[in-house]
Amino acid sequence: MxxxxxxxxxxxxxxxxxxxxxxxxxxxxxxxxxxxxxxxxxxxxxxxxxxxxxxxxxxxxxxxxxxxxxxxxxxxxxxxxxxxxxxxxxxxxxxxxxxxxxxxxxxxxxDEDAPEVQTAELPEAPAPSELVQDSWSSMFDRATVPVTELAGRSRGWLKINADLGDDPVLHACALAYMSDDYPTDAVAALHPDRPGPDARPEDHPFVAYSLDHAMWFHRPVRAEEWHLTGMICHGIIASRGLTVGHVFTEEGIHVASVSQEVLLRANRKR
CATH class of the missing domain: 3.10.129.10 (Hotdog Thioesterase)
Known part of the structure; x- marks a missing residue:
């Protein structure tokens, strides 16, 4: 091991x-x-x-x-x-x-044999190979899609750095692991005191904590392949920002949905 x-x-x-x-x-x-x-x-x-x-x-x-x-x-x-x-x-x-x-x-x-209907659509995004790789962890690769013109949005490609074999549970766990990454960015992007794109980490005006996290797995996934996560923050009330998003394959297949509430508070150390 x-x-x-x-x-x-x-x-x-x-x-x-x-x-x-x-x-x-x-x-x-x-x-x-x-x-x-x-x-x-x-x-x-x-x-x-x-x-x-x-x-x-x-x-x-x-x-x-x-x-x-x-x-x-x-x-x-x-x-x-x-x-x-x-x-x-x-x-x-x-x-x-x-x-x-x-x-x-x-x-x-x-699994049940029943009709499948998809209405969620893959957001516009460059391919992962066209973006800067910006992962903070060796566990997964990440390529963030710039969406600074869209308040309360975060978007990016993720894939796990591991050979997971054919165990569907392990692939679902890998997707769950990565799904906690982009929700906070969507809440921060809606905050009125959000920093500019060139701000240094030490200049960040607030700290964030995940409060709760929900996920629905619609279809089997291969987590070692690129998936696009698109999150939208629907509002910030009492320092809590609610985000909802979808996860897609490169071909546009909707494989999962994610929802998270993030606590955003002023950075007292700053």
């Missing part, structure tokens, strides 16, 4: 610690603490360990309760809420020494 601080597949290889309990670790991130996408992805992986493989990941709804500590492992406790013929429901509580840091519900469904 690789290094869980640099290898995504290794980071998603959780260690069992008793009935329906798994423990995971990950890298130390530039801003300190843990990355919300890591906790969501590992929680989803833990939930999937209690589900038969014919059930595909359908959705997740997570609340970030406390800031995680990258210096200690995370314990994922799974509750088997319901086993149905078509749907399975699980809840996962992620804990560290400080207490619960995340609470998540996850749903799994057996």
């Amino acid at each position: 690789g290094d869980p601080t640099t290898d995504f597949a290794a980071m998603l290889t959780l260690e069992p610690h008793g009935p329906d309990v798994w423990v995971g670790t990950g890298p130390r991130y530039p801003w300190g603490g843990l990355y919300g996408g890591q906790i969501v992805a590992q929680a989803l992986r833990a939930a999937a360990h209690t589900v038969e493989p014919e059930y595909r990941v359908h959705s997740l709804h997570a609340y970030f309760i406390r800031r995680g500590d990258a210096s200690e492992p995370v314990r994922y406790e799974v509750d088997r809420v319901r086993n149905g013929r078509s749907f399975i429901t699980r809840t996962v509580t992620a804990r560290q020494a400080v207490g619960a840091i995340l609470s998540m519900s996850a749903s799994f469904q057996i």
Whole structure:
């Protein structure tokens, strides 16, 4: 197994610690603490360990309760809420020494033979090869699409840096890991005190925290291929900005939808 601080597949290889309990670790991130996408992805992986493989990941709804500590492992406790013929429901509580840091519900469904209709459209965007690569992590590649003329928008290409094989759960976890990246940018882009495109990180006027995160998986994905995420912030009230977005393949197939609420507050250190 690789290094869980640099290898995504290794980071998603959780260690069992008793009935329906798994423990995971990950890298130390530039801003300190843990990355919300890591906790969501590992929680989803833990939930999937209690589900038969014919059930595909359908959705997740997570609340970030406390800031995680990258210096200690995370314990994922799974509750088997319901086993149905078509749907399975699980809840996962992620804990560290400080207490619960995340609470998540996850749903799994057996694929059904039914009509498919897509109305979401791939936003206009240059190909990833035409953009600057600007990822802050070795876990995935990122190419941000400039949309400075559109308030409350963020848009960019993402793909995981790992060989995930043919495990559909691992690909869903990888997409969940990356999906926590662009929502904050959309909220910041709507804020009246947003910095200009040439602002340095130390000049950023506010700090951001993910409050909750929801995701719906419409179709199977190959997370090691480029996918475009397009997010829109629909307003900022009481320091909370709500973002909604879609994830597309390069061919324009709508594979997932994402929603997140972000807490944006003035940077007191500045």
